[in-house]
Amino acid sequence: DTGVSQDPRHKITKRGQNVTFRCDPISEHNRLYWYRQTLGQGPEFLTYFQNEAQLEKSRLLSDRFSAERPKGSFSTLEIQRTEQGDSAMYLCASSFTNSPLHFGNGTRLTVT
């Protein structure tokens, strides 16, 4: 395991459809984060897990968004009833406690 892996790399969907992204963190890392990045902006925090517990959700994360990390391993981020404003790069990162975040290569979502 050489890094954080995200799938798919790209997703094009029609408005109103549901999408799900997957993140496989670095195996030894106990923390997993989801960020969203749009053009010209830095990554914005969405939510994070310590092991399997979801400890915090940003106010950016509307009710249409849900994230899970069953068994404290991989994580999924689901967006229901997608809107054009959801178009962005969705980044997953993982870390040990008190260490820097390491990002996956992201899932680029386009909602048409």
Add this chain to the structure above:
Amino acid sequence: RKEVEQDPGPFNVPEGATVAFNCTYSNSASQSFFWYRQDCRKEPKLLMSVYSSGNEDGRFTAQLNRASQYISLLIRDSKLSDSATYLCAVNGVGGGGADGLTFGKGTHLIIQP
């Protein structure tokens, strides 16, 4: 003051020159500071941590000024391959617990031959 603020640039710099940019942060209690590099349409990659006493990694030097609440990145003898967006990241400002990072919008650097 915005939580984490950077000059977006672009900084157009001739190859071989020295370039520096700063990043200001809002929370005086922040303890962890980082510079990330992001290439176009790629993920951010950790460039270096920023330590209280300042630190150097080859051509790159990072410094922290707690009194004025900013961090800086200096690149010496710039290479064409240094062209990228440089993101600063600070803990304790936004969400994500103690290790969660809040990012600036990034500074776009273009090294010209």
